[in-house]
Amino acid sequence: MQTNLAAFIRDTSEGREADAILRKCVHCGFCTATCPTYQINFDELDGPRGRIYLIKEVLEGKRATATTRLHLDRCLTCRSCETTCPSGVQYGRLADIGRAVVERQVPRSATERATRYALSKGLRSKALFGAALLFGRAARGVLPTSLARKVPRAQPAGAWPPPRHERRVIVVLGCVQPTIAPSIDAAFARVVDRIGISAVGMSGSGCCGALPYHLNEQQEGLDLVRRNVDAWWPAIEQGAEAIVTTSSGCGVMVKDYGHLLADDPAYKAKAARVAELARDPVEVIGGEWKRIAARVAMDRGSQRIAFHPPCTLQHGMKLKGRVEEILRAIGHEVVPIADPHLCCGSAGTYSILQPELAEELKRRKLASMQAERPAVIVSANIGCQTHLATGTSRPVRHWIEMLDEKMLN
Ligand code: SF4
Ligand code: SF4
Structure with a gap:
């Protein structure tokens, strides 16, 4: 045009x-x-x-x-x-x-600004978010069912193997995921540890920047991007071979770091290197598939699964179909779902800021996912998982946990 x-x-x-x-x-x-x-x-x-x-x-x-x-x-x-x-x-x-x-x-009203500020700051603060979650879990019994369902259940992380291998990858720890579901990063660390790769989290890093960036606090988002680049850089210089994000919503952001800081002379080259090393777990596992497959117990706990491919995985990173291949390869049955290309309505803070549209999208997504009566709903992004879990009694899990459980120690 x-x-x-x-x-x-x-x-x-x-x-x-x-x-x-x-x-x-x-x-x-x-x-x-x-x-x-x-x-x-x-x-x-x-x-x-x-x-x-x-x-x-x-x-x-x-x-x-x-x-x-x-x-x-x-x-x-x-x-x-x-x-x-x-x-x-x-x-x-x-x-x-x-x-x-x-x-x-078009400036926003004071109420809208306050809501967005609270979301941006509150979700990124481990202390505030952690306290709110603890309170919600303690009060679950007296909350109305609709509200109680919004409080994610506690999930023990399990062991995170010590960094004993020469081959290393950095794990992006992010903001909300370690509080809601510490089991996801730990499962990834256990999977790659079994094949000789240590997964390490770096102190000083945190939110990938997507949360404030997509709330239109773009400069604050870019400051978080710079902070992460600084925190990861020493490990990159020491030979870390990838930067892995188990939440695809954050992963797509890290892959964009080079573009986001292209106009910053002090960070341009480092951010481009970070983006080059950024990987979704499915890329890491796919690259090491032969060695992983050799350690999978095919007869252990196979289940009927409906997989929801997050938009950030299929549209943002263009990794459509890869997780489903792995789930099938380790012995699970992956049922077909209608309209897998459509969003579940989570989309970062969208489910809070646009609740009516988000609820309708969730209702439609769960209807299509549950039509074939799966035992488990599986995804690749903590936002989608927590959003979908509020509308179903079926367990909602990350695919890397399913792989972790299938592997021999
Ligand atoms: S598909 Fe949409 S975005 Fe692409 S050219 Fe057509 S109208 Fe434009
Ligand atoms: S909601 Fe519609 S316009 Fe917005 S990114 Fe998705 S497909 Fe594109």
Whole structure:
């Protein structure tokens, strides 16, 4: 499409990037059919093509309104539209750029700002989030069922093997996952320890930056990115061969570090190296598959599984189908589900900020996942897991835990 960006953004790096993305869009509308919010609201402006048009108008100088912001807020940034688009339009990057401009032009109410501030700070604070979780678990018995279901059950981590191997990978510890489900990173550490790779967490690191970045606190998000680069750098210099994130929502962010700090001369090269080393566990396991397969007890605890591929895994990192292959290869039955490309409604803080759309997406996702009566629901992202768990009595687990349980010590 033709563009004529306004002077305020035309000659900035964001302006040039947005212009290149907009020019690729040919308005075909193929993406609309696979957009979860369009499928619920049937409003062009709640689909990718309409949102692209809204962002284009704003970047061309038309003042944003509360309606512009509402339609962008309703977007999950699931990037299903990117997978569908035949022209390679990078909608996610365009949405980041457009949202930052709209946020400046249409300030939020004091209540909205307070809610977003509390989410950004509270979820990232291990002390605050940990205390809230402890309280919720203690009070579960007196909470209404709908609220009690939102409190994740405690999961013991199990042993994290000491760093005894020469081969090492860094594990991104993140913010909420170690508090809600410490068993996930520990399971990954046990799996790779068995084949001669030590997984180490680095002190000084924390939230990958996605939480504030996607709440439009983009500078704060980038500060967290720099902090992580600094924390991981000594281990990278000592030969760590990968930076692994067991939560795909954070993994897709770490893979983007090079791009995010491309304009920062002090961090550009280091951030690019971090992005180059960033891996989802499925890539690590896939690369070591022969040695892992040799240690799998095929006759141990096979189950009927419905796998939910997080959007960040299938659309963000383009790793569609890989986890399902591993689950089948270790002897589980993976049942087919309808519309696996659609978001479950979790999407970071989306389930809290857009509860009605998020609930409807969850209801639809669980209906499709439970149609074949699986014993377990499995995913690859803590956000999806906790969101789905609020709507089902079936256990909801991370796939790396299923692999850990199948391996011989
Ligand atoms: S990112 Fe997802 S919700 Fe947003 S426009 Fe694209 S498909 Fe729709
Ligand atoms: S599918 Fe791609 S080119 Fe077509 S309208 Fe959507 S973003 Fe534009």
